[in-house]
Amino acid sequence: MTASLRTQVVLIDDEAALRESVSQYLSLYDCEVQTFASAAEAINQIGPSFKGVVVSDLRMPTLDGMAVLDAVKNIDPDIPLILITGHGDIDSAVQAMQNGAYDFIEKPFQPQRLLTTITRAQEKRHLIINNRQLRQTLGNTTDMQDCLIGQSEPIQTIREDIQRFADVDVNVLITGAVGTGKSVVAQCLHSQSRKPPSNLVRLDCTNLANTNDLPTWLQDCEGGTLVLESIDHLDTPMLTQLTDAMQENSTRVVGTTTQADFPKQAPVHHRLSTVTLSLPPLAERGEDIGLLFEHFATLASLRFNVALPEISTQDVAQLHTHNWPGNVYELEKVAEQFVLYQTRSLAQLMQPQDTSQTPESLTQQVQAFEQSLIEHALAQHGGRLADAAQALGIPRRTLNDKLQRHSIDRGRFQS
Numbered sequence: 001m002t003a004s005l006r007t008q009v010v011l012i013d014d015e016a017a018l019r020e021s022v023s024q025y026l027s028l029y030d031c032e033v034q035t036f037a038s039a040a041e042a043i044n045q046i047g048p049s050f051k052g053v054v055v056s057d058l059r060m061p062t063l064d065g066m067a068v069l070d071a072v073k074n075i076d077p078d079i080p081l082i083l084i085t086g087h088g089d090i091d092s093a094v095q096a097m098q099n100g101a102y103d104f105i106e107k108p109f110q111p112q113r114l115l116t117t118i119t120r121a122q123e124k125r126h127l128i129i130n131n132r133q134l135r136q137t138l139g140n141t142t143d144m145q146d147c148l149i150g151q152s153e154p155i156q157t158i159r160e161d162i163q164r165f166a167d168v169d170v171n172v173l174i175t176g177a178v179g180t181g182k183s184v185v186a187q188c189l190h191s192q193s194r195k196p197p198s199n200l201v202r203l204d205c206t207n208l209a210n211t212n213d214l215p216t217w218l219q220d221c222e223g224g225t226l227v228l229e230s231i232d233h234l235d236t237p238m239l240t241q242l243t244d245a246m247q248e249n250s251t252r253v254v255g256t257t258t259q260a261d262f263p264k265q266a267p268v269h270h271r272l273s274t275v276t277l278s279l280p281p282l283a284e285r286g287e288d289i290g291l292l293f294e295h296f297a298t299l300a301s302l303r304f305n306v307a308l309p310e311i312s313t314q315d316v317a318q319l320h321t322h323n324w325p326g327n328v329y330e331l332e333k334v335a336e337q338f339v340l341y342q343t344r345s346l347a348q349l350m351q352p353q354d355t356s357q358t359p360e361s362l363t364q365q366v367q368a369f370e371q372s373l374i375e376h377a378l379a380q381h382g383g384r385l386a387d388a389a390q391a392l393g394i395p396r397r398t399l400n401d402k403l404q405r406h407s408i409d410r411g412r413f414q415s
Helices: 016-027 039-043 065-075 087-098 111-140 153-165 182-191 214-220 236-246 267-272 286-304 313-321 327-341 362-380 385-392 396-405
Strands: 007-012 031-036 053-057 081-085 103-106 172-175 200-204 225-229 252-257 275-278
Touching: 007 016, 007 039, 007 111, 016 031, 016 111, 031 039, 039 053, 039 065, 053 065, 053 111, 065 081, 065 087, 081 087, 081 111, 087 103, 103 111, 153 182, 153 275, 172 182, 182 200, 182 225, 182 252, 200 214, 214 236, 236 267, 286 313, 286 327, 327 362, 362 385, 362 396, 385 396
Parallel strands: 007 031, 007 053, 053 081, 081 103, 172 252, 172 275, 200 225, 225 252
Antiparallel strands: none
């Protein structure tokens, strides 16, 4: 077995012979090892940007492994720490794992076992660092191309219209089928303007029947943007009330609707649709599908803290041959499932479902989700029950019970 990543190891042990032998062995497998006889000296070399793994003896003079654990967690709680323990220190090692240690190795140990544990810990550390960098990139972006993703002609036109009208106090109507991204466009209109970021209020008009609060909501986001989602659910008296209130307020109103002919239904509607942006279905944005899928898969890997699976040629073909009746919403759901299940192809995830069957109960949906999480943990850890149980945060016996309940064969996950 070889380490798939360039592995950085800080090795702390007061025994010179052990430091030398372990260091030499790990170096054979492309590990970059720094050895220290003193825990205090090692801790001074570890900072928040440390990208590797710490291996420390549990019993040492002055500062022991538990003190190293506390110090490392203060630097970065996600730095993996592996403890080397004697036979009489098992209880302390278990306590250390409950306090956040990654794992422990009992003396005497085979170097191969230590390498395997270090490699798994390094992969976890690598994933955490990548996710942090992605979060920072996504969180700091102000580029509209990162908010409204795509290179197709319809999306480029929408971006141009947003730039054109973002700083014009004109009411905007956004039309498009369910899942085409109307809320995203409304957000972009506000974020690309000079209006204060906090002066954005969203209201779902499907829940606003017979309300007299529209003038109040306009006042609450004075000088900002009021987004009325599903604005076609407002009856004519409410729309009249809204337009009358708008004459005394500087708030811009952005309405969204799935009805393309909404502005033609009554004269009062024209005042809410000075500018209309029509969003195309995903099927008409073929060149954007791959970009959107990659974006949603990346977000899912951040949310669930798992690695991004590789997309095969067959998967890419599947993305472009599907007609996407649920538009971007459907694509986002498939991307999340692709990341969660890991071992399933897009063809399996996108099989048409029989909608004539009775919908699943909440209990059935929870059980199905639990099964998918267990299968994912087993896939991530090569079918090893102990590692999968630890990742799931449940006892191994409980995991065994759940395998039987869900009829999961862990053998198909063993590497």
